[in-house]
Amino acid sequence: MLHERRSRPPLSPPGNEKDIPVTADVEADSWAATLTPRLAQFVAVARHEHVTRAAQQIGVPQSTLSRSMARLEADLGVALFARHGRTVSLTAAGRTFLATVDRALSEVDRAAESVRADADPAAGKVAFGFLHTLGTETVPGLIRAFRADHPRVRFQLVQNYGESMLQRLRDGELDLCLTSPVPDAPDLVSRRLDEQRLRLVVPDDHPLASRKRIRLAEAASELFVTLEPGYGLRRITDAVCAEAGFTPKIAFEGEEAETLRGLVAAGLGVALLPPPAVPRPGVAELTVTAPRAFREIGVAWLDGHPDTPPVAAFKRFLLSRRGQLLPR
Structure with a gap:
């Protein structure tokens, strides 16, 4: 079914905000793209209640920051600030907007810290999938050996059957997986590590x-x-x-x-x-x-997918265990 894309209706500015120009062509699904570049600037002005000091703090010209705030108010169709000479104060709408923007930017900060922590060479995370039959001895032994040199690297472990793990690789939920048979697919890279008699x-x-x-x-x-x-x-x-x-x-x-x-x-x-x-x-x-009667065990990853340092280190470790993966 097709749905018509509609422009978000402009907010009706109350009282003395009637002079704020309204931008009527911001589509309903594009507020984030339109407003995000100016949100941190808005927070800086709101906290300083002074455009010049806010501009100095965030390192932009005062005239640029003033224009940015005017454009933000125009896009919203609401006055966020009351001007008092060189200083400003938040309107009721500005206070409401600030509370939500603060939460949103805090979430962005947490997300950035999370992905940076996962990529940390010494203490990052590896999302690693493996077959149930490798979970009792093989995988615990591999992780123990790897952590002898990388004691702080964290693992998100997923046990499942092969096709499910390969799909999770494709969906970006896993970095690497141990599976059998060794997959042969154009979007995956795989390496044979060992074989196991049945x-x-x-x-x-x-x-x-x-x-x-x-x-x-x-x-x-x-x-x-x-x-x-x-x-x-x-x-x-x-x-x-x-x-x-x-x-x-x-x-x-x-x-x-x-x-x-x-x-x-x-x-x-x-x-x-x-x-x-x-x-x-x-x-x-x-x-x-x-x-x-045997099965090959191999490691697979998504072709062209960039590795974080901990994933690259664990991949090198697995490849170094060719022929030594399973107990003899």
Whole structure:
């Protein structure tokens, strides 16, 4: 639906403000762009109640500041100041305007300080995403090692599945993410860091549980529990099973690898999973000898996105850990 853009109606100047010229062509969505350059000047004049002293404080010619205040009043259609020779005082409208402008400029100050703090080389922030399966040991170990040399850098940590994290990269919510498979997209830069063998996980009372190794084709008749479509590990499971010559029969789909292990322990199927951080009772984990079952782990970031110093430092650190990311 199309909406007509209308000009903001001019404010009606009360009483002796009738001589203030009114600018009628300021559109409703452009007040901020129109007024913002003059707001700090207005606050300076309001606090000093003297145009010359305000001009000296903010470093502009007095004539420029006078014209700026006149233009501000013209744009608003309201007298903000009463003139008394060399001094000025706020009108009722001016006092109302000052209270709101003070709050707005304070918010701008806080926003500026926040982004400056996040970019601080020694104590800035890194927004870092990673897969749930890397959250128990891998990511805590990485951050501990990085903070040995950067003890004050802060982390905003996000655990999610790969596609969601890549979208958050694109939306500017994340600086970096560890994901699998390693993405290949024109708007992203990615680097392979390591690979992780996948195991066939079966209940500990399963006929295959006494085996140490297995060809995946031997599990073609089994019911599988897997992650939902859209998860990287699900795509890898489907691809490895296809390479073994079969399409897995899916009994249950979940959102987290350790939940799948629990389903396997309950006898509800088998699963292709990365090694657990802590061995789980109730299951046996078999090495898959053929086809080669593994997942690549990589780091990704948005192409052309400038890095703050802490993000650049953490990126260099991750790239230096190629081949050492995961426990052997």
